[in-house]
Amino acid sequence: MRKVNGYNIEPGADLTGADLAGADLHWAYLTGANLQEANLTEANLFYVDLIGANLSFVDLTRANLSFANLTEANLTGANLTGAKLSFANFFWANLTGANLTFTDLKWVDLTGTDLRGANLTGADLTRANLKADLTGANLERTFHKIVYQREPDLKHQRGADFKEVNSQQAIWDESTVWPEGFTPPEQ
Numbered sequence: 001m002r003k004v005n006g007y008n009i010e011p012g013a014d015l016t017g018a019d020l021a022g023a024d025l026h027w028a029y030l031t032g033a034n035l036q037e038a039n040l041t042e043a044n045l046f047y048v049d050l051i052g053a054n055l056s057f058v059d060l061t062r063a064n065l066s067f068a069n070l071t072e073a074n075l076t077g078a079n080l081t082g083a084k085l086s087f088a089n090f091f092w093a094n095l096t097g098a099n100l101t102f103t104d105l106k107w108v109d110l111t112g113t114d115l116r117g118a119n120l121t122g123a124d125l126t127r128a129n130l131k132a133d134l135t136g137a138n139l140e141r142t143f144h145k146i147v148y149q150r151e152p153d154l155k156h157q158r159g160a161d162f163k164e165v166n167s168q169q170a171i172w173d174e175s176t177v178w179p180e181g182f183t184p185p186e187q
Helices: none
Strands: 002-004 007-009
Antiparallel strands (some): 002 007
């Protein structure tokens, strides 16, 4: 067991409403923990295990969740604005109504994830797997970065370039907002 800001960080811990803003929780094992309405603003959750955890209405603004395992986690209504989520695993997670504005979702696997009504405005979906439910999701101004490794400066392409995003098995409806110029896959 590990203590952070006076809280026991362990599997199944009840951290409802905990103030863990800026906390260093990298490599923590929090399977099944209850973090509902917790403040994890700018927290370091690098490689954290949150399988089946309750993160509903949690504040993860600018948190680092790179390589985190959030399989079957509940992130209903969570605020992930500006969070780093690259290489995270969201298999069958619930992100209904979550705010993912300007998040880094590079290489994220969202297989089976519920993103109904989620706001992904300005999110970076480079090589993300979007085999998810995007019904009513907002994907406006999402962008895909292309990095040319042989050139000294990074060139970015902004707009509706989803060519490396796997959205072939995505579920969506007429209320889903796609980037301008993008034609979604057939249902």
